[in-house]
Structures are given as structure tokens and as C-alpha cells.
Amino acid sequence: MNILIVGCGKAGTILAETLCKEGHDITVMDTNADVVRSLVDNNDVQGVVGNALIIRDLQEAGVDQANILIAMTDSDETNILCCLMARKNKAKHSIARVRNPQYSEQMVFMREELGISMMINPEFQTANDIARMLRYPNAIHVETFAKGRMDLAEMKVTAGGVLDGLALSSLSTRLKLHLLVCAVKRGQDITIPDGSFVLQDGDNIYITAAHGDLSRFYKAVGDHKARVRSCIIVGGGKIGYYLVRQLLELGFQVKIIEQDLARCEQLSEWFPKATVIHDDGTDQNVLEEEGLAKADACIMLTGIDEENIILSLYAKTIGVEKIVTKINRTSLLSISDSVGLENIVSPKKTTAELILQYVRAKQNSVNSNIITLYRLVEDKLEAIEFIVRGDAKFVGKPLKELHVNSGFLIAGIIRGNKRIIPSGEDVLKVNDSVVVVTTNRKITSLDEMFAQ
Amino acid sequence: MNYRMIVYLTAQIIRAVGWLLLVPLIVAAVFAERASFFAFLATAVGMILLGTLFTLKKPANKAVYTREGMAVVACAWIAVSVLGALPYVFSGDIPSLADAIFETASGLTTTGSTILNDIEGMSKACLFWRAFTHFIGGMGVLIFMLAILPQADTRTMHLVRAESAGPTAGKLVAKMSISVRILYGIYITLTMAEMLFLLFGGMPFFDAITTAFATAGTGGFSVKAGSIADYNSAYVDFIVTLFMGLFSVNFTLYYLLLSKKFMQVFKNEELRTFLGICAVSILLITGNIVPIYGSILKALRYAGFQVLTIISTAGFGTADYTEWPAFSQMILLSLMFVGGCAGSTGGGLKVMRIIVLFKSAVREVKRTLCPRAVVTVKCDGRALDKEMVRGVCNYFVVFMLLLAGSALLLSLDGHDVPTTVSAVITCMNNVGPGLNEVGPSGNFAGFSAWAKLLLSVDMLLGRLEIYPLLVLFTVRKK
Numbered sequence: 001m002n003i004l005i006v007g008c009g010k011a012g013t014i015l016a017e018t019l020c021k022e023g024h025d026i027t028v029m030d031t032n033a034d035v036v037r038s039l040v041d042n043n044d045v046q047g048v049v050g051n052a053l054i055i056r057d058l059q060e061a062g063v064d065q066a067n068i069l070i071a072m073t074d075s076d077e078t079n080i081l082c083c084l085m086a087r088k089n090k091a092k093h094s095i096a097r098v099r100n101p102q103y104s105e106q107m108v109f110m111r112e113e114l115g116i117s118m119m120i121n122p123e124f125q126t127a128n129d130i131a132r133m134l135r136y137p138n139a140i141h142v143e144t145f146a147k148g149r150m151d152l153a154e155m156k157v158t159a160g161g162v163l164d165g166l167a168l169s170s171l172s173t174r175l176k177l178h179l180l181v182c183a184v185k186r187g188q189d190i191t192i193p194d195g196s197f198v199l200q201d202g203d204n205i206y207i208t209a210a211h212g213d214l215s216r217f218y219k220a221v222g223d224h225k226a227r228v229r230s231c232i233i234v235g236g237g238k239i240g241y242y243l244v245r246q247l248l249e250l251g252f253q254v255k256i257i258e259q260d261l262a263r264c265e266q267l268s269e270w271f272p273k274a275t276v277i278h279d280d281g282t283d284q285n286v287l288e289e290e291g292l293a294k295a296d297a298c299i300m301l302t303g304i305d306e307e308n309i310i311l312s313l314y315a316k317t318i319g320v321e322k323i324v325t326k327i328n329r330t331s332l333l334s335i336s337d338s339v340g341l342e343n344i345v346s347p348k349k350t351t352a353e354l355i356l357q358y359v360r361a362k363q364n365s366v367n368s369n370i371i372t373l374y375r376l377v378e379d380k381l382e383a384i385e386f387i388v389r390g391d392a393k394f395v396g397k398p399l400k401e402l403h404v405n406s407g408f409l410i411a412g413i414i415r416g417n418k419r420i421i422p423s424g425e426d427v428l429k430v431n432d433s434v435v436v437v438t439t440n441r442k443i444t445s446l447d448e449m450f451a452q
Numbered sequence: 453m454n455y456r457m458i459v460y461l462t463a464q465i466i467r468a469v470g471w472l473l474l475v476p477l478i479v480a481a482v483f484a485e486r487a488s489f490f491a492f493l494a495t496a497v498g499m500i501l502l503g504t505l506f507t508l509k510k511p512a513n514k515a516v517y518t519r520e521g522m523a524v525v526a527c528a529w530i531a532v533s534v535l536g537a538l539p540y541v542f543s544g545d546i547p548s549l550a551d552a553i554f555e556t557a558s559g560l561t562t563t564g565s566t567i568l569n570d571i572e573g574m575s576k577a578c579l580f581w582r583a584f585t586h587f588i589g590g591m592g593v594l595i596f597m598l599a600i601l602p603q604a605d606t607r608t609m610h611l612v613r614a615e616s617a618g619p620t621a622g623k624l625v626a627k628m629s630i631s632v633r634i635l636y637g638i639y640i641t642l643t644m645a646e647m648l649f650l651l652f653g654g655m656p657f658f659d660a661i662t663t664a665f666a667t668a669g670t671g672g673f674s675v676k677a678g679s680i681a682d683y684n685s686a687y688v689d690f691i692v693t694l695f696m697g698l699f700s701v702n703f704t705l706y707y708l709l710l711s712k713k714f715m716q717v718f719k720n721e722e723l724r725t726f727l728g729i730c731a732v733s734i735l736l737i738t739g740n741i742v743p744i745y746g747s748i749l750k751a752l753r754y755a756g757f758q759v760l761t762i763i764s765t766a767g768f769g770t771a772d773y774t775e776w777p778a779f780s781q782m783i784l785l786s787l788m789f790v791g792g793c794a795g796s797t798g799g800g801l802k803v804m805r806i807i808v809l810f811k812s813a814v815r816e817v818k819r820t821l822c823p824r825a826v827v828t829v830k831c832d833g834r835a836l837d838k839e840m841v842r843g844v845c846n847y848f849v850v851f852m853l854l855l856a857g858s859a860l861l862l863s864l865d866g867h868d869v870p871t872t873v874s875a876v877i878t879c880m881n882n883v884g885p886g887l888n889e890v891g892p893s894g895n896f897a898g899f900s901a902w903a904k905l906l907l908s909v910d911m912l913l914g915r916l917e918i919y920p921l922l923v924l925f926t927v928r929k930k
Contacts, residue, residue, distance in 0.1 A: 002626070024626075025625065025626035025627055026626050027626055033837055033839075040609055041517075041518075041609050041610060044608065044609075044626070044627060044628050045626055046622075046623045046625065046626040047622075049837075
């Protein structure tokens, strides 16, 4: 696809590099000639030095040929305006990075009336990531797809645990829970399991379930990390703001340490339920006094990557169970891995990943009735979203009566705003969104997964 | 520097040129020329084997940066100039190795200076190879390789920048491999068009294809002793003049035409300047030489051809301009420095650089008169990048220094001053003919072996725009 990226900061660069490696035709644009040159030198992309709000420059960059325009400059207003100009110049889709929460709340208007396909708020998305990590403390990793309506949690089967040696058909009856094992990774292989599949030590399983069921499942499985109830956040910036809001909604006890008094006052005004501490969060005495050792989780969100790493290491030594570290510089990500920090968030990377997901989905939904397609689990597993059409043969029949080919699994049904984890009794209705998980790359319609 | 990658890429280019040698091999077979057939066969097999030997193992570290890119280009061009000379030696057409290297370098760099006294006595295969080197060298060997090889590395920009002509290098489309394919497509289409037009004018097929190749690369080797004048046809003169002009235009403009962006082409400052320089020179020279030819039309025909052949740096000839008045000769000598547009197959400094040099000179004058004035150098309505302006000025200084140095060295060979100076100017600008002994009716055979090698280096300096060759002499750093 033809993709035009405006603004070559850190996130823009990551995006250009990744999209270029996936074989797209990339044009990058920035007002700074040096960054454009270095990008063009190191990647097979085309560079244009210019201002994206000047029609002539945009046209020089070939905006009329672009399938997607991605605006990643520092300024929200520039990004939005750039998307509008691109739409008027025949770019098919446009994505804007928009940080101001008041702007992103008008997403529906922006999409319906102004034609902006997607707005990304890196801080908000990062806060989402962190909230998910805290909600499922046992999961190694949680992936979200289908526009955030489905979660796929990964966990490991340990020897001697409840799951070891268990056939999947007896899973629900044994645990009295409603959940679905979508995929199993054994060694390097990914399988879509059926009921007779027996789990064994070392398997990584990918589960979808209703929120409550998932935590109950962790409890039942045994090696349960206590649910996170209290957490300490160091740094009350934008991510902090979004995170506190989400965590309070989930009923967490939140303590937030922030250095700037004015910001503290603002935070306490917005979030009366949270405890706002005005002090230096990088001071160990302060952390000790505020009870870091007793907290279930701590989240390091200061503006300095190094501080965040050091604080996380300190938290680790005093035994905090769940530690989340924000790291901005990509070069530091590999270091953090080697010092044993597991939960890393990076706003730039999150942004790039979300856009990547969008681009892939767009690319795959051309000329087929696939709505969106997601690559999960190191690209080995695909989750494809279909809409059920009126003339389909399988409409209205309970799933247990339909014979589903092996290698396919219905992971979820989305009916309006309701999310259904399907069991044998459920039926497909017209206009449902059906999420199918598969390792088969060639499926193009829902009919193909049912045996004739 | 990543030496292994330099060797690897150079070997790949040698192998690619080895395969290209099969084209003159076919010509030799068609004309049943035994000696040249075996000469080309031996060289082709040798180059393919050599290339394959060094490309067997792909280096683990594939990083290519500016310095590596330049080194690859320099090594490849030197290697191909030397290896490509072997068929001439083996076939006995040009027995001396120094002569053969000069001829090949002159071909590849699209200079078109020759050391041959008896052109028509050469074997057809060798004549074809001379023209074909123009065609290969015009667009560049490395760019050719990028066009045919599947894309492996993302840092090909460094290679392209080192080989392409002009102060800046850009891409037509996002993917480098597609970009170079489009360029080659335009190049081949124009060449074919010229060949058809020449055939239509009654030129023999062999002559038409070699002349088209020589025009495409703006080289100037002809298969006739008297160059284009031998065909004695106003039509042929006109076609060659036209296509020399077409090949001196930035190829990006053709792509813009294809994508229907006519205004951008029309408003292109470099193109306008190029056309302006041509028009003014033709008018001045026509006026100057009317007394010699007696008729304005005839004067226009010869003036037009000579101006285009010099400014495009092709170097064909239809008239011996050394017999023209000094004013016309001076204009032509100055045009040698101008050359074609950036991104064309023409040599010389490139019109773009001339524009930048001129405008920055004007700016300096303005600033001397009014020291507080802030003046930007603009082109196509935009302020030019300061780095680019500085680079152009620096390039000009280095170019002139090397030119003066070469002329000084060459003077040791004992020729008169106009011959010596014009030989260096014509070689460094990849034009072809010079003045006096090396004028359109003369050739470079009178120079001694070392002088020919010096001029070969000058030609490579001019074609690769100096820096790649200089990289080879930089101190080895870890």
C-alpha cells in the first residue's frame, strides 16, 4: 500500500521502518531536512522535505496516490488539519496522532463528518495497556483486538498444576467457568485445539473469557497472584491521568506521587478518591514512607527513562509483585529485558503497533468480506472479523449442530455492544460480528470454515 | 569500513557486466568474427567466474553507508574499466593495454574520446562493445544491478547517490528497485525511439543501434571515422541533435510527464535554463559562422549540432569547429563545463550546479555591497538547502583544482597548451573532443601511455563526480 507519513519523530521513524519492512511503499515528510535524509538513507523510503499543511508540498509527496496518510507531528491541530487536507486531496484513509483528550472525545464527529479514520492518543493507549496488565496480573501478556472488544490472555501451563494433563473438553465442567482456549503454543507450533486436546507442562495457552471469569479462572488454576488492589504511581503526567481514571473505575486504591504542586492540586481536584502525594517520587525514603513495600503494584511513569528503570529495580528488590516501567527510548528496551523488568510500556511503540495493526487490517480487508484481520502471537495466529450476512446457511442454528472444520475456532461473537464467548448453545444472527481464530491464511469468507 | 561488503558488491557488478558481454559476443557470432568472438567469450567467462567466486559467501554484516557506497562505486568502475578493456587486447584490435583501458574508460564514462586512428578497420563486435559501454555507463552499472536484482538491503540510497549525476539524488517512487526500473524503462524507450528514427532515415541497422547507444549515454563514439558527418544527411543530424537534447534532460521530468504533471515540467528552472543556454549559444554561434557556410540554415544546422553535442557532452561531430572563429570555439569550450541537467546521462558540472554557483555568486556580491542583507539562494521558487549550496561550491573548487593539477601533469607530455588544457577539460567533463590535436578531426593517439592512463582517471573523476574516487585514498580508519 501507498502510505504517507507526516512527521518523522521517534514514533514516525519506528512506523516508517516497520511498514517499510512489511513491503509497503512509504513516503515520509518532515520540515526538517536532516531527519528526512537520515530516514531515506537507512530505509527504502521516499523522502519529501516540506510542510504538510501546504497543498503544494502535500501533492509533491503524492498525497492523491496515498492509501493511508498518517499524521504524527507534535501538534494535534497540525495532525487533524493535515488529515482533512489529505482527505480533500483524495487520500483514502487518514490517521492522526491526537494527544488532547478533549479532541479525541469527538472521535465520532471526526470520523463521520470530517473523514478522519482513526485518532490515536499515545498516552491514553499506554494507560490502557497498563490497566490491562494490572487487571490480569497472572497473564504473561494480553493482546486486544476487534477494536478493543476482545482480549486474548496468554498463560503458561505448569507441571503439576490443575491444567497439566487436562483435556479441553473437561475444562469448563471441571472449573465451572465459561472460557475458551483459542490457541495453544507448544514449542514453536501454534495449534487451534479441539475438545480432545490435552494440555501439558510447558504449553502456552491463549484464552478469551468474560472479564470476571478470567480472574476466577486464575484463582482456580492455583498459582494465583493476588489480584492487584492497591498501587502506587510515580509521576502524574498525561499517562498518569488516564491511568488513575481507569484504575479508580476498576475500584483500585490509587496513590499517586507527583513533584509539581500545581499538578498535584489539579489531580486531587479531578480524582478525589485517589491519594495524591506531593513529593519527590524518586526519593527512596519517600517511597518507603508511602508504603511501596506493601503495595500490590507500582507504576513508574516519570519523564526520565533511567529514573523509571532504577525505581523499578528498587521496587523489585523490596518485593513488589507487579512492576510496570515506562520507557520511551527504544534503545533502552533491550537493556530493561536483561535486568529482569517484565512489564514495559512505551508510548511510541504502542502508537506504532496500533497503527501497524490498522494498516494490516486495511490491507487484508481489500476485496473480501473480511472486516478486519489481526495478527497475534508473533504473527502466527490470525483473528479475522466477519459480518454475518442474511443469506448465510448457518444463521440461526446452534453452533454445536454446525460442523466446524479443524484449524478454525469461533472466539467471540459481538452483537451490538454485547460480547459473547460462544458455547454450543449459541447461535449466529444476521449482522453479528464473528471473530474467527485460525492458523489458515487463506480463508476469505465465513462459509469456508463450516464443513458442507 | 565494511570491506567484505565492498568486495561482495564489486564482484556482483563484475559478474553482471560479464553477462552483458554476451551481447557483443552475439554480434561477433553474427558477423562471424572469430578473433573477437573468442576475446569476448574469454573475458565474459573470466568475469562471471571471478564475480561468482567472490559472491559465494554473503557477508554477515550487510551495512552499507556513504563511505562504503562510494568505495563500491569507485572500485566497480575501475575494475570494469580494466576488465572491459581485455576484449580489445585479446582480439588484437587495440593491442596496447593502456590504449584499451583509455578506450573502455572513455566508453563507460560516456566521454567518447578515442585513441583509434582507423575506426572502420575495427571488428564489428569491438565497435559494438564501444557503443554498448556508453549505454551501460550512461545510466550506471550499479543502478543497472539494482534494477535487476531483488531488493535485499534497505540502504541502497548510498549506492545510488554515489553513482548518479548531480548535486542531489532522489527517488521517483517509494521503492528504490521500482524507481531504477522506471528510469531504465525511460532510458531504453528513448534509445529505441532514436534507433527507429535513424533507421527511418536510411541508416544501416548496425550504425543505427550503435549511434542510438552512443547518444543515449551521451557518449559520442561513432562507427565512422568522420562521425555523424559521414552520413551527410540533414535528417540524421536533426535526429541526433534532438535526442542529444532529450538525453541531457533530467529523467525525473519524463516521469512527471508520464504522470501528467505538465506544469511542474514546464516550470522546471533547470530545464528552462538548459534550453536558454542552448538557444543563446546556437544563435551566437550561428551569427558567428554564417560567413563560413554562406547560408543561415546551414549555419544553424551545424551550430545546433555542435552546441548540443558539446553541452550534452556526447561529442559527436558534423563539423570541425577548430576551423571556426575563436568566439565560437570559446563558447563551445565554456559549454563543456555546463553539461546536461542533473539526473540525466550527460556529463559536465550539470546545469543545476551552474545555477547554484551563479546564484550564490550573485548573493555574495550583494552581501559584499550590503553586508547586513540576508539573501537566500532560491531555485524553483524554494530556498535551497544551505548544505547543498555549500556542497556545490566545494565541488566546484575541488573540480577546478583537480583539473588544474591534471593539466599541469599532462603538460609534461609535451603538447601545446590548447591541446593539453582542452584534453583535460574534455575528459573531466566527459565530452569527447577538445581543441587542436584532440579536436573533432583529431584523436588522443598522440599521448603517451601514462598520459592516457591519467586522462582515464580524469574521465572517471568526472563521471563519478570526484568524491567516490577520493574515498579510496582516505586514510584507513577502524
